[in-house]
Amino acid sequence: MPDATELELTAQELRDRDGESVIETEFHRGRAVLVINPPKIKSVLAHLEGKGYTFLASLHGVDYYPDEPRLGVLYELLDMKRVDRISVKARVPTDAPHIDSVVEQFPGAEFPEREVYDMFGVVFDGHPDMRRILMPEDYEGYPQRRDFPVGGEPVLFTFNEETTYGKNV
Amino acid sequence: MASLTEDYRRREESVTLSSEPAGMGETHELFTLNIGPHHPSTHGVLRLLATLEGEIVRDIKPIIGYVHTGIEKTAEDKSYWKVIPVVERMDYVSYYFNAMAFCGAVETLLGLEVPPRAQYLRVIHLELNRIASHLVWLGTSALDIGAISMFWYAFREREKCLDLFEMSSGQRMHTRYFQVGGVIEDIPRGWVEKVRRFCKEMPGRADQYADMLSKNQIVLERLRQTGIVDEQTLLKLGVTGPLLRATGNPWDLRKAAPYSGYEQFDFKIPVGTVGDNYDRYRVRHAELYESTKIIEQALDGLPEGPFISPDRKVALPPRHELATSMEALIHHFKLVTEGFRVPPGEAYYPIESARGELGCFVRADGSAKPARVHMRDPSFSNLQAFAPMVRDEYIADLIATIAMLDPILGGIDR
Numbered sequence: 165m166p167d168a169t170e171l172e173l174t175a176q177e178l179r180d181r182d183g184e185s186v187i188e189t190e191f192h193r194g195r196a197v198l199v200i201n202p203p204k205i206k207s208v209l210a211h212l213e214g215k216g217y218t219f220l221a222s223l224h225g226v227d228y229y230p231d232e233p234r235l236g237v238l239y240e241l242l243d244m245k246r247v248d249r250i251s252v253k254a255r256v257p258t259d260a261p262h263i264d265s266v267v268e269q270f271p272g273a274e275f276p277e278r279e280v281y282d283m284f285g286v287v288f289d290g291h292p293d294m295r296r297i298l299m300p301e302d303y304e305g306y307p308q309r310r311d312f313p314v315g316g317e318p319v320l321f322t323f324n325e326e327t328t329y330g331k332n333v
Numbered sequence: 334m335a336s337l338t339e340d341y342r343r344r345e346e347s348v349t350l351s352s353e354p355a356g357m358g359e360t361h362e363l364f365t366l367n368i369g370p371h372h373p374s375t376h377g378v379l380r381l382l383a384t385l386e387g388e389i390v391r392d393i394k395p396i397i398g399y400v401h402t403g404i405e406k407t408a409e410d411k412s413y414w415k416v417i418p419v420v421e422r423m424d425y426v427s428y429y430f431n432a433m434a435f436c437g438a439v440e441t442l443l444g445l446e447v448p449p450r451a452q453y454l455r456v457i458h459l460e461l462n463r464i465a466s467h468l469v470w471l472g473t474s475a476l477d478i479g480a481i482s483m484f485w486y487a488f489r490e491r492e493k494c495l496d497l498f499e500m501s502s503g504q505r506m507h508t509r510y511f512q513v514g515g516v517i518e519d520i521p522r523g524w525v526e527k528v529r530r531f532c533k534e535m536p537g538r539a540d541q542y543a544d545m546l547s548k549n550q551i552v553l554e555r556l557r558q559t560g561i562v563d564e565q566t567l568l569k570l571g572v573t574g575p576l577l578r579a580t581g582n583p584w585d586l587r588k589a590a591p592y593s594g595y596e597q598f599d600f601k602i603p604v605g606t607v608g609d610n611y612d613r614y615r616v617r618h619a620e621l622y623e624s625t626k627i628i629e630q631a632l633d634g635l636p637e638g639p640f641i642s643p644d645r646k647v648a649l650p651p652r653h654e655l656a657t658s659m660e661a662l663i664h665h666f667k668l669v670t671e672g673f674r675v676p677p678g679e680a681y682y683p684i685e686s687a688r689g690e691l692g693c694f695v696r697a698d699g700s701a702k703p704a705r706v707h708m709r710d711p712s713f714s715n716l717q718a719f720a721p722m723v724r725d726e727y728i729a730d731l732i733a734t735i736a737m738l739d740p741i742l743g744g745i746d747r
Contacts, residue, residue: 190679192678192679192680193441193442193444193678193680194441195441195679195680195681197679218568219568219571220571221571221683221690221692221709222681222692222694222707222709224694224707224709225707226679226694226696226704226705226707227705238694240681240692240694240709244568244584244589247589247590249681249683251681270569270571271569271570271717272569272570272571272572272714272717273571274717275713275714275716275717276713276714279713283405296398297397297398298397298398298401298746298747299398299401300398307403307406308405308406308705310409310704312406314406314407314409314410
């Protein structure tokens with residue numbers, strides 16, 4: 165993990181290149197997070213990749229309900245040479261949940277981006293195959309959002325299989 | 334019946350059955366074959382759409398989600414200590430790793446120190462689990478390429494690992510042994526001797542596996558020079574673990590960023606050379622010996638002391654205190670009913686599981702339940718490398734490749 169100073173220096177480098185890229189930085193329990201402006205995601209990741217963070221270890225979504233903008237997409241980057249991790253966070257609102265896909269840069273982001281779309285409804289523009297990955301195709305709603313109830317999912321039995329899952333659409 | 338089929342197709346209408354590489358269909362005679370989801374060689378409920386030209390695989394699409402059970406959602410509805418048995422059921426072959434990643438993330442958020450004895454006990458169980466997990470892989474993979482007796486031998490030793498788990502925790506699988514702050518109880522008398530006996534026996538057993546497989550003509554022909562993907566492609570695809578090490582990249586979080594006291598043990602990281610299926614087999618096989626070495630060192634150096642953090646706000650008080658101490662009773666009551674609260678924050682805790690980097694992301698909002706739990710499961714990322722591995726190879730090699738990929742569908746779908 166970079167220490168707090170190094171995180172600020174990285175943030176400053178990004179701000180020097182593009183004043184609107186970094187919104188704020190978070191440093192908590194040794195974890196360094198760059199909170200960035202969602203439209204700048206590709207250029208920020210490209211800059212960090214140039215700095216050595218070449219491995220996208222994880223990409224996942226978070227719902228910050230009731231805070232706005234609600235949805236967060238987190239990119240956990242790893243520098244395998246220096247054994248250093250940095251996280252990039254982009255927050256998007258639920259009424260326009262769009263962010264650029266990074267599949268071109270990190271082909272390994274393909275499945276995780278589909279998962280975030282599936283669970284949170286964040287649309288990754290430019291993704292080659294943007295559809296649900298874990299839930300059924302005709303599923304409605306985004307189950308990992310905080311306002312989606314646990315147990316709201318009907319269980320399929322023989323008696324209700326004809327009436328569930330879009331049968332009455 | 335016809336309407337059922339029609340309806341099924343309608344629900345999956347975006348799945349393109351002709352996933353042919355661009356323009357190829359005009360010049361080649363292509364054929365789409367569905368494999369799975371229920372197929373013994375897919376190691377779970379994995380569905381594959383293969384585009385074939387004769388016997389050659391031109392493209393493949395993995396379709397997943399058949400065992401999605403919403404574990405990450407369920408975890409948000411449980412207090413922290415009740416999440417542990419839930420996350421253990423993700424990657425159901427390496428349950429100790431899931432528990433370790435989750436406990437590690439919560440301990441990071443709490444800023445909690447884990448006592449040395451607990452760290453050592455965790456390492457012993459993690460490495461035993463790595464051996465058990467690799468044995469499941471070895472047995473089933475050998476079965477896939479036609480060596481049925483290997484399956485019985487591998488499961489014989491795995492059974493011994495499970496017996497050890499049963500002795501230390503009362504459960505053979507999904508043991509719930511790791512707790513936030515340490516482990517649930519100290520190991521019983523006689524356990525150390527049993528583990529030592531196992532460690533003494535295991536290298537000889539692994540030698541026997543090698544005698545059966547490593548120079549077997551059929552195995553060599555099925556595995557060598559099949560499913561090759563170079564290191565850079567794998568890194569771009571987010572692949573870690575034995576698959577990456579088979580290409581010669583010695584990336585292992587136990588060495589690179591040690592956790593739970595791994596820096597105190599002397600072990601080697603087996604690596605391959607060309608990154609074919611044979612290298613993947615040899616890397617995992619060599620890890621059986623290294624894990625045994627780690628367990629022996631941990632047993633030799635097993636420190637005395639508490640097995641769980643003495644912080645009563647997080648860890649349950651010992652049973653005997655409940656009869657004498659009012660304070661212990663209150664702590665016990667609070668922990669069992671509400672659970673402990675975790676200060677707001679986010680943590681990502683990566684560990685080296687049997688399949689690669691297993692990272693657990695936990696977001697705490699200050700309550701007694703996590704606001705978000707996410708597992709970066711290695712099988713999920715590794716599966717993306719499947720298409721480059723099998724493209725332009727024989728369909729028979731596809732079966733061998735998926736065996737050597739070692740995907741656990743419970744971890745992929747969560």
